[in-house]
Structure formats: C-alpha cells, structure tokens
Amino acid sequence: MNEEVTMEGLTMSRKELDQVSVFVKVQEGTMTQTGAARQLGLSLRQVQRKWQMYRTSEYDPASLVHRLRGRPSNRRLDETVVARAVELVQEKYRDFGPTFAAEKLAEEHQLSIGRERLRQAMAAGGLWTVHGQQRPAAHPWRERRAVRGELVQVDGSPHRWFEDRGEPCTLLQFIDDATSEVLWLELAESESTAALMRATWHYLEAEGRPGDLYTDRGGVFKVNLHNEEDDRVTQYERALTELGIGLIHARSPQAKGRVERGFQTHQDRLVKELRLAGISTIPEANIFLRETYLPKHNRKLIS
DSSP: OOOEEEETTEEEEHHHHHHHHHHHHHHHTSSOHHHHHHHHTOOHHHHHHHHHHHHHTTSOGGGGSOTTTTSOOHHHHHHHHHHHHHHHHHHHOTTOOHHHHHHHHHHHHOOOOOHHHHHHHHHHTTSOOOOOOOOOOOOOOOOOOSSTTSEEEEEEEEEOTTGGGSOOEEEEEEEETTTOOEEEEEEESSSOHHHHHHHHHHHHHHHOOOSEEEEOOOTTTOOOSSOTTOOOOOHHHHHHHHHTOEEEEOSSGGGGHHHHHHHHHHHHHHHHHHHHHTOOSHHHHHHHIIIIIHHHHHHHHHO
16 A cells, blocks of 8 residues: 655655665665665666665755646546547537547647547447458459559449438549549539539649540440440540540559549548538539548658
8 A cells, every 4th residue: 555644745656755764874874775775676777767866955854755746647638639529529519439439639629639548448438339340352453553643544433422411412532543643523413424514624624635535334434235345435435535645444442442442442531521511512512522621632652
C-alpha cells in the first residue's frame, strides 16, 4: 500500500518518506549511494540523480516528491479526450467509421485522437462493430498504364447521394489508371448520353485530353444488340473519336476495379460530407465536389 503521510505541511507517499530517511543517512555519511540504491530498490543512476536534486535543494525533502503530484495524469487527460470524442461521434458522426470520424474530429473540433484508440472507444460504446473481412475472389490483375492520363477509367454510380433530402442521382467518376487519382467527379440525374458528354467536356476542360477512356459495356458506351462486327458505335463513342480519344470496353466489372472501389469510398464519405454541409441539390453538390471534396480526396491519396 502506498499510503500518504503529511510531514511539516508536506504530503509525501510512504515510499518518498523512506527515501528521505535514506538520503539523510547519505548526507550524514553513514550510508553510501550504492547502499542507498540497494535499500531503495533503485539503480545507482536513479539514486545519483535524486541525490543531486536533494543536495541542490539544500536537502529539502520536497525535492523528492514526485513532480506530477497534484496534476492530472496523462492517462486521465487521455480519458477526457476520448470521452469527448465519443460524445461528438454519438452526436454528429454515428454512422462514420473510426478513420473518417477521427479525421472529422481533428478538422471540425480540433480534437486529436488516434484512429485505433477511437475505434476501441467506439466499439466499447456500441458505436462501431468489427465485421470479419471476407477474402475477395481472385481475379487476374490488369497491369496499370505507366503514365498519368494515358488511360482514364469512367463509370457512373446511381445512389441516394442526398439520402432522404433529395432524389437518387448518379455520380460520374473519371479516375486515372496509372495513379488512381480521381480526375473528375460530377453528379447528374442519370448516366445518360447527355450527362456523360457534359461531364466529359468538364473533365477535358480541367485535365486536358487523355489517351483512352476505359468504360463498361453499358448502352451509353457500346452498341450491344445486332452489332457482331462492332461496326456500329454510340453517339458518345463517335464524339470521342472526333476528339481523337480512344474508347476501350472492359470485359468484366473486376477489370475496372479501381473505379468500382472509388465508388465504395464515395458512397461512405461523400454521402456524409454532403449531409454535414447541408447540401441537397445537384448544382450545389457539383460546386462542393469541384472546390472542396475532390481536392481534399486527392491530397489524402498523395499524403
């Protein structure tokens, strides 16, 4: 038991009081520092350091009192931060994963907490459930292109991007095959030819002309019926040809896995970012995508 004793107005632990009696013996010359180390169960270096403080203070017993006495411990401060973090997650970020929640706590509340520490606290508070990860089915890898802009994957994802604040719509994504950088994001009512042409034009204005676009075999990109010779092309492909841009059709969803994984990320993060920003219309969302979300997303990719 490490009970405390008050001596001449100074509160000391029993251990600290024992140290005083030993250092008094060292001061009087009846015990060596090596003997003091042996009796106190300390290393000789620890005794030498304590003796130096004791002697420098003109043998004041207060010099042997732990310096953090009366101050909250680092652990207690950490528990305060964790409790506040959990409170904010419960209030504002209930459906956020630990990584995204930790980012928001730092950005919006200047509260710094490690992702793993937050994950543990969220799990303890019933705000996060760890699910066993399923091993994805093995598919042959397609080698990345070597140069940025040489091949750009394009696809659309219909989703309730505004949750219950608006109608479902489609996110159109242009992602670089070489670097996985998201080059353009744009929301549209649907993945129609007009919407794709408009988004492609905006992408070209922002990034310039790519070598090829890599798409699925949807009706906007490819004529699938009665086209065994592939001599019939869609309006979209015809427009790309006029611009000198090639169009490659993927033969499986796995072949354009980078853009598919990108949509998984956006369906988690973008939905929540739009909610926090109070955005519920396509025009507002496209400004937010261009000025805020996309630059931030790519900075995280580079860092």
